[in-house]
Amino acid sequence: MALDLSLLNPAQRDAVMHVDGPLLVIAGPGSGKTRVITWRVAWMIEQGVSPWSILAVTFTNKAAQEMRERIARVAPSDGARICTFHSFGAMFLRAEHERLGLARDFSIYDESDQLGLIKKACSELGIDKDTLAPREIRHAIGEAKNGGITPHHYLSNARSWREEKIAAAYAKYQDLLLGNNACDFDDLLLRPVAALRDNSELRERYANRYRYILVDEYQDTNAVQYELTRLLGGTHRNVCVTGDPDQSIYSWRGADITNILNFEKDFSDTRVVVLGHNYRSTKNIVSAADALVRNNVSRKSKDLFTDNEAGHNIRVVMTQNETHEGIRVAAIVKDLIEHEGIDYNDVAVFYRTNAQSRALEQGLREAGIPYVIVGSVEFYKRKEIVDVLAWLRLLINPTDEQAFGRAIANPGCGVGEASAAKIVAAARARGINLIDAVRDPDVLALLRGKPAAGARAFGEIVGKLAAMPKTPATGIVSQVISLTGYESWIMRDDPARGLERVENVQELVSDAAIFDETNRGATLADYVERVSLINDIDKYDPGKRAVSLMTLHSAKGLEFPAVFIAGVEDGSIPHMRSITGDSGNLEEERRLLYVGITRAKRFLHLTLARHREQFGQSTRNSPSRFLRELPQELLAQEDHTGGLFGVGLGGVKPAAVESLPFDDDVEPASDDDGAAAPDPWEGADTGPGLRLLRKEPLPAEPPRPEIVPGGMVNADLNVGDRVRHQMFGVGKILSFTPHAGGTRARILFTGWGEKNMALEYARLERIEPAR
DNA sequence: GCGGTGTACGAAATA
DNA sequence: CGTACACCGC
Ligand SMILES: Nc1ncnc2c1ncn2[C@@H]1O[C@H](COP(=O)(O)OP(=O)(O)OP(=O)(O)O)[C@@H](O)[C@H]1O
Numbered sequence: 001m002a003l004d005l006s007l008l009n010p011a012q013r014d015a016v017m018h019v020d021g022p023l024l025v026i027a028g029p030g031s032g033k034t035r036v037i038t039w040r041v042a043w044m045i046e047q048g049v050s051p052w053s054i055l056a057v058t059f060t061n062k063a064a065q066e067m068r069e070r071i072a073r074v075a076p077s078d079g080a081r082i083c084t085f086h087s088f089g090a091m092f093l094r095a096e097h098e099r100l101g102l103a104r105d106f107s108i109y110d111e112s113d114q115l116g117l118i119k120k121a122c123s124e125l126g127i128d129k130d131t132l133a134p135r136e137i138r139h140a141i142g143e144a145k146n147g148g149i150t151p152h153h154y155l156s157n158a159r160s161w162r163e164e165k166i167a168a169a170y171a172k173y174q175d176l177l178l179g180n181n182a183c184d185f186d187d188l189l190l191r192p193v194a195a196l197r198d199n200s201e202l203r204e205r206y207a208n209r210y211r212y213i214l215v216d217e218y219q220d221t222n223a224v225q226y227e228l229t230r231l232l233g234g235t236h237r238n239v240c241v242t243g244d245p246d247q248s249i250y251s252w253r254g255a256d257i258t259n260i261l262n263f264e265k266d267f268s269d270t271r272v273v274v275l276g277h278n279y280r281s282t283k284n285i286v287s288a289a290d291a292l293v294r295n296n297v298s299r300k301s302k303d304l305f306t307d308n309e310a311g312h313n314i315r316v317v318m319t320q321n322e323t324h325e326g327i328r329v330a331a332i333v334k335d336l337i338e339h340e341g342i343d344y345n346d347v348a349v350f351y352r353t354n355a356q357s358r359a360l361e362q363g364l365r366e367a368g369i370p371y372v373i374v375g376s377v378e379f380y381k382r383k384e385i386v387d388v389l390a391w392l393r394l395l396i397n398p399t400d401e402q403a404f405g406r407a408i409a410n411p412g413c414g415v416g417e418a419s420a421a422k423i424v425a426a427a428r429a430r431g432i433n434l435i436d437a438v439r440d441p442d443v444l445a446l447l448r449g450k451p452a453a454g455a456r457a458f459g460e461i462v463g464k465l466a467a468m469p470k471t472p473a474t475g476i477v478s479q480v481i482s483l484t485g486y487e488s489w490i491m492r493d494d495p496a497r498g499l500e501r502v503e504n505v506q507e508l509v510s511d512a513a514i515f516d517e518t519n520r521g522a523t524l525a526d527y528v529e530r531v532s533l534i535n536d537i538d539k540y541d542p543g544k545r546a547v548s549l550m551t552l553h554s555a556k557g558l559e560f561p562a563v564f565i566a567g568v569e570d571g572s573i574p575h576m577r578s579i580t581g582d583s584g585n586l587e588e589e590r591r592l593l594y595v596g597i598t599r600a601k602r603f604l605h606l607t608l609a610r611h612r613e614q615f616g617q618s619t620r621n622s623p624s625r626f627l628r629e630l631p632q633e634l635l636a637q638e639d640h641t642g643g644l645f646g647v648g649l650g651g652v653k654p655a656a657v658e659s660l661p662f663d664d665d666v667e668p669a670s671d672d673d674g675a676a677a678p679d680p681w682e683g684a685d686t687g688p689g690l691r692l693l694r695k696e697p698l699p700a701e702p703p704r705p706e707i708v709p710g711g712m713v714n715a716d717l718n719v720g721d722r723v724r725h726q727m728f729g730v731g732k733i734l735s736f737t738p739h740a741g742g743t744r745a746r747i748l749f750t751g752w753g754e755k756n757m758a759l760e761y762a763r764l765e766r767i768e769p770a771r
Numbered sequence: 772g773c774g775g776t777g778t779a780c781g782a783a784a785t786a
Numbered sequence: 787c788g789t790a791c792a793c794c795g796c
Pocket of ligand 1: 027031032034036280556557559
């Protein structure tokens with residue numbers, strides 16, 4: 001148990017043994033930062049610091065989990081809080097919910113919940129979603145929240161009609177969140193920060209509780225996380241932050257690299273430790289990474305070196321398309337396993353976007369290579385899972401209208417959007433929650449026919465579920481599935497993929513079971529909270545021998561003996577949006593590749609596909625510009641395209657490829673560009689020829705038909721008339737559209753937004769225009 | 772009003 | 787290609 005500090009180098013030891021006062025550890029990749037953090041915590045505990053007073057914040061749940069385990073192995077660390085910023089926020093809000101006017105079991109809204117709420121806000125405010133896209137509003141709100149700007153603030157700074165609308169939507173959105181007893185991800189940080197800032201008693205209490213604070217990946221903290229760190233640690237100043245400006249890859253999420261650059265100013269007398277000795281990778285890999293990142297101009301130069309052997313060259317594998325890329329990767333994996341003593345576990349494949357995993361998976365699968373997707377296209381985001389979770393969320397927080405809407409629609413029970421809205425409105429009006437509302441005879445009396453029967457059935461089920469014990473979580477989860485008949489509904493609703501989706505639902509039950517197992521005494525609320533904060537699922541079989549697939553972003557902090565980076569092409573790495581758009585940040589793309597490269601211990605492969613299917617059509621790609629920045633003598637190029645990529649990268653002719661195990665492939669003859677010739681199509685489409693073909697601006701749209709065709713009962717309605725609707729109240733007619741068997745009217749209702757309805761079904765009542 | 776169906780549009784990364 | 791949503795029939 002005792003720590004053997006001789007296993008650390010002098011710089012690492014300095015950092016580990018620094019207990020009181022601010023500490024900044026700038027750690028190059030593979031320099032033992034993780035080791036330093038875990039040992040430092042262990043050291044503090046050994047020095048008599050109570051684990052209870054330690055707060056270690058990591059960036060991902062995976063990192064938190066790993067750190068918890070590693071610390072537990074070297075010190076009795078029970079009681080230390082090791083978590084992400086967001087779970088700290090959630091914990092804080094739960095503990096302080098009362099003083100913050102929040103229900104204890106508030107819901108945590110993810111992006112799609114947010115979008116739903118924003119749409120609702122727009123609709124209630126009469127904001128047309130074609131003029132102002134809900135996504136844009138969400139983006140604006142996110143940005144505002146990251147900068148700590150309140151709706152009120154936003155409005156007073158609004159410079160345009162557009163910004164005023166966004167301000168209104170922001171305010172409404174915030175209201176709706178409140179009404180639903182919900183927080184979005186940003187609120188999980190913002191609300192604690194506001195509370196700690198405004199309440200010194202609270203701040204002192206928390207600062208006293210957490211007398212030692214560690215923040216990992218500090219280069220990727222945003223303004224709010226920075227504020228939180230200062231609020232908690234500003235007084236006692238026992239704050240240790242670790243990070244590497246060269247590995248900052250989250251600026252798109254508001255991460256601000258100046259947080260780490262200014263740490264020394266924020267905390268005077270900071271002890272600074274720089275770790276530059278890489279213990280992870282071969283010389284060739286370290287040199288390549290170092291050469292690459294030196295191309296970043298806005299960067300403080302920093303040394304990265306290693307005593308490890310030179311190792312193998314970096315293989316640059318050029319393939320024809322993404323399928324071919326998958327096949328080649330699989331072939332090399334097989335070769336590594338057969339000839340290099342590498343195990344499946346030792347191999348990782350990284351890519352820029354989740355969508356790229358498909359072809360790689362296929363290649364591995366067809367070669368019989370086991371793999372796992374780490375942080376996959378999030379399990380908890382699949383429709384069938386979201387549906388079941390909506391039921392769970394509703395049971396925990398019966399004021400959650402988003403959850404209610406989803407639960408009542410899935411499985412479909414004959415209650416549509418409008419009837420659901422009616423129940424919601426009735427609940428609001430009566431000040432009761434949604435579960436009570438849907439079981440209230442007076443509320444049910446507002447509906448008739450199919451919706452009424454459906455709502456009654458729904459109410460019975462949800463009532464039964466609400467009465468059940470909420471511990472353990474698994475019981476309720478399976479009850480939801482069986483009582484709602486969810487699985488048979490899926491099979492009926494989507495026969496093609498029904499089976500797969502049923503399996504996913506089953507997997508959710510196992511996930512809950514694992515949760516119950518590892519968190520004895522935890523409730524359904526705990527499970528729902530965890531699910532809201534984590535988007536990856538506990539796999540059954542963590543020790544499974546398998547190749548890991550993940551995005552470059554989720555690779556941060558990990559290491560593997562053999563690494564593949566797929567799609568090293570312009571447009572992918574760097575991503576298209578960073579090349580074209582002005583918001584793009586090429587340096588961050590370079591850092592992303594840097595992070596990927598430095599995950600490799602011994603074998604590194606960069607693969608390229610000449611063609612890639614995107615949106616159903618083929619694109620042609622050039623090698624990543626970053627390849628030219630790597631020392632060419634460290635690269636071993638392998639062309640499996642028959643010269644489709646043209647001349648070698650960086651102007652160096654491809655070296656005669658060493659005899660490779662895969663040369664017996666039949667390569668289709670190159671049917672297009674020859675080796676040195678420029679692509680015949682490239683550059684041409686920007687020529688003047690095409691510009692002449694540009695379409696003339698479209699003629700202005702013909703005026704909409706103003707008058708109702710067809711002799712309906714309501715035929716005397718006109719655009720602009722005010723009408724009353726049974727459910728939506730008073731509204732104004734915007735337009736009519738003829739359709740088979742009658743007429744539809746687009747009507748703007750106050751408080752409900754725009755609705756499109758068939759006149760023969762909507763029992764509209766005309767109100768005399770007030771003249 | 773509900774639910775089925777056709778189509779227009781769209782995906783960078785994560786808590 | 788896959789999905790979200792607008793549209794239309796009942
Ligand atoms: N003093 C040391 N002597 C030998 N090996 C070490 C030493 N310190 C760390 N290592 C090894 O170096 C590797 C990288 O360490 P670690 O994962 O802590 O790096 P890191 O700085 O967290 O990397 P990154 O910032 O890239 O995530 C690990 O395999 C670790 O065991």
